[in-house]
Amino acid sequence: MKVRNAVPFLLLLILPTAFFPPFQRAASDFRLVVHETLAPVWASAQFVSGNVSGGTRRISELVHFYQKYEALEEEVQTLRHEVQIFRELEKENQRLAELLEIKKKSPGHSIGGRIITRNISHWFRWIVLDVGKKNGVKEQMVLVNEQGAVGRVIDVGRSVSQCILLTDPESRVSVVSQSTRIAGIVSGEGSNERLRMSLIPLGADVEIGDTVVTSGLGGVYPKGLLVGKITSIAQDRDGMHLLAYVDPAVNFNMLEDVLCIDFSRQD
Numbered sequence: 001m002k003v004r005n006a007v008p009f010l011l012l013l014i015l016p017t018a019f020f021p022p023f024q025r026a027a028s029d030f031r032l033v034v035h036e037t038l039a040p041v042w043a044s045a046q047f048v049s050g051n052v053s054g055g056t057r058r059i060s061e062l063v064h065f066y067q068k069y070e071a072l073e074e075e076v077q078t079l080r081h082e083v084q085i086f087r088e089l090e091k092e093n094q095r096l097a098e099l100l101e102i103k104k105k106s107p108g109h110s111i112g113g114r115i116i117t118r119n120i121s122h123w124f125r126w127i128v129l130d131v132g133k134k135n136g137v138k139e140q141m142v143l144v145n146e147q148g149a150v151g152r153v154i155d156v157g158r159s160v161s162q163c164i165l166l167t168d169p170e171s172r173v174s175v176v177s178q179s180t181r182i183a184g185i186v187s188g189e190g191s192n193e194r195l196r197m198s199l200i201p202l203g204a205d206v207e208i209g210d211t212v213v214t215s216g217l218g219g220v221y222p223k224g225l226l227v228g229k230i231t232s233i234a235q236d237r238d239g240m241h242l243l244a245y246v247d248p249a250v251n252f253n254m255l256e257d258v259l260c261i262d263f264s265r266q267d
Contacts, residue, residue, distance in 0.1 A: 018054045026075060055086070062205065096180050108262050111148060111261075112131070112255050113135075115127045115130075115255055115256055115257070116128055116130045118255075125167040125171075125252070126154070127151075127255065130159070130160060131160070132160050134159055138153065139153050141261060142150055143223055144259050145250060145258050146258065147250040148226035149173070149214060149227055149250070150151050150255065151168075151171065152221070153175070161260070163258075168190070169187060170187075170188075171187055173185070173187075175185045175213060175227050176215045177206050177230070179211065180205045180206060182201070182266070184198060185197070192245060194245050196244075197230065197245070197246050198241065200236075202235070206230060206233060208233060209230065212227045212229065228246040230244045230245070231247065
């Protein structure tokens, strides 16, 4: 018999004892038996009720904790994004400050420009700047950054300019070894990793590690701009000259901002 159905029956047995004193002691004993019989059931019911209540409370706490965790995670992501922006701004400010120092020391008229397009195919190495005729840019202006010589302007539009880099095979720059003053011509190989220094006299005093700078000859690049360092030397195929490979001073893969300098005009 189910406990729910047994309870009314037990109550019917207990109630008459309240009106017949001879049966009070027996009734008392009987109530004890009933209490002892039903105690596990009541205890189980209280246990289940307590667990359900506690479980519900814990679920509520977990939901609240998860909501706080999601909010904190979102805040962390926002802070990380802001830190990244601040770092980028710090690097940009550093680059611009270095370019400003070059501008102050440069004897020519200079205009700052930012790269907006680049062609880095195997054979052609050129970039497009966000400055043009309206900003005072002219063809054959020299490009430099805080690391050294970058290239020159070859075509100018109203608001943009196309420029050839030192790494382009069509580029030619007259250079000298800074220590021995041995002259040569630097051209690109279509790669950002190295330059070629050709027409070095056979037997000339050039060594690996020599610094190469612009010579000032040719009428475009002024004297003394840093080009790079010699990393290897070999005899050229004509048998009459040496050929040196130069590690460029400028990291052409990381170019962002440059100065266009007109060395024919003095400010």
